[in-house]
Amino acid sequence: xxxxxxxxxxxxxxxxxxxxxxxxxxxxxxxxxxxxxxxxxxxxxxxxxxxxxxxxxxxxxxxxxxxxxxxxxxxxxxxxxxxxxxxxxxx
Amino acid sequence: xxxxxxxxxxxxxxxxxxxxxxxxxxxxxxxxxxxxxxxxxxxxxxxxxxxxxxxxxxxxxxxxxxxxxxxxxxxxxxxxxxxxxxxxxxxxxxxxxxxxxxxxxxxxxxxxxxxxxxxxxxxxxxxxxxxxxxxxxxxxxxxxxxxxxxxxxxxxxxxxxxxxxxxx
Numbered sequence: 001x002x003x004x005x006x007x008x009x010x011x012x013x014x015x016x017x018x019x020x021x022x023x024x025x026x027x028x029x030x031x032x033x034x035x036x037x038x039x040x041x042x043x044x045x046x047x048x049x050x051x052x053x054x055x056x057x058x059x060x061x062x063x064x065x066x067x068x069x070x071x072x073x074x075x076x077x078x079x080x081x082x083x084x085x086x087x088x089x090x091x
Numbered sequence: 092x093x094x095x096x097x098x099x100x101x102x103x104x105x106x107x108x109x110x111x112x113x114x115x116x117x118x119x120x121x122x123x124x125x126x127x128x129x130x131x132x133x134x135x136x137x138x139x140x141x142x143x144x145x146x147x148x149x150x151x152x153x154x155x156x157x158x159x160x161x162x163x164x165x166x167x168x169x170x171x172x173x174x175x176x177x178x179x180x181x182x183x184x185x186x187x188x189x190x191x192x193x194x195x196x197x198x199x200x201x202x203x204x205x206x207x208x209x210x211x212x213x214x215x216x217x218x219x220x221x222x223x224x225x226x227x228x229x230x231x232x233x234x235x236x237x238x239x240x241x242x243x244x245x246x247x248x249x250x251x252x253x254x255x256x257x258x259x
Contacts, residue, residue, distance in 0.1 A: 032116045039119055039186065042126040046179060049133035056137055057168070060144035064161050071154040 115193045118185070118202055124236060125182055125209065128229040132175055132216070139225055140168065167223040174216040181209040210237045 147160050188205040191197035213234050220227055 032113070032119075035116055035119045035123065038123055039126065042123060042130060043183075043186075046126060046130050046133065049130055049137070050176075050179065053133050053137045053140065053172075057140050057144070057172075060140065060148070061161065061165070064144060064148055064157065067148060068154045068158050068161075071157070075154065 114199060114202075115189050118189050118206075121236060122182060122185055122189070125185075125213075125233055128227065128233040129175075129178055129182060131229060132178070132227040135227060136171065136175060136225060139223070143168075170219040171216070171223045171225050174212065174219040178209070178212040178216050181205070181212040185209050206237055210234065213237060 143164055144161075147157060147164065150157065150160070152160070185202065185205040185208075188197055188202040192199060192202050213230060216227060217230055217234070219225075220230075
């Protein structure tokens with residue numbers, strides 16, 4: 001094998017290797033970009049879930065507090081059902 | 092020939108480096124698993140909160156008893172919600188640490204320190220959740236994964252020392 005042939009062969013191998021390197025870098029970047037994209041999607045979903053939780057919780061607690069207030073108002077407005085004064089006999 | 096061998100060696104080194112997972116991407120992959128668990132935790136707490144508040148709302152009890160029950164529930168709910176909020180805050184801090192590392196403005200040890208805080212937040216959520224009988228699906232696996240991540244990535248003596256310094 002002549003020196004020129006060896007040089008051509010090595011050059012061809014280097015070109016193939018370079019193509020592999022470029023492909024690997026491209027795949028790795030695509031993969032990293034996909035990972036980043038997925039991360040942003042989950043972040044948005046978490047923000048949405050956190051907002052849903054706070055909205056549901058605050059509304060439910062407010063509803064119960066209102067129910068308690070309504071029960072007490074009804075109790076106070078009904079003669080005989082009003083809470084007896086502190087210390088009064090219940091007999 | 093020597094020059095071509097050298098070029099081939101560089102190409103091979105680049106190839107092997109390019110094919111292997113980078114630290115940032117590796118950490119982000121772990122974070123995706125953590126965040127999926129986090130989202131499930133929010134959804135689970137939402138279901139639990141709805142069930143518990145509906146139960147109190149529908150209970151045929153006095154106003155005083157209803158008030159006592161809602162206050163008892165809130166005393167357990169608040170720490171769990173705070174722990175979940177802290178977990179989200181910690182995972183965002185890990186994300187930022189990875190971004191900074193990638194931009195060359197932070198080290199692996201900063202990512203590990205943030206992951207260590209995330210681990211503490213996950214453990215706190217497990218404790219707070221237990222009081223509320225709030226079992227986060229996948230939380231135990233998540234804790235193991237974060238422990239494995241911080242353990243494997245801090246396997247070198249230098250990293251362990253640096254991390255200990257950050258923790259102290």
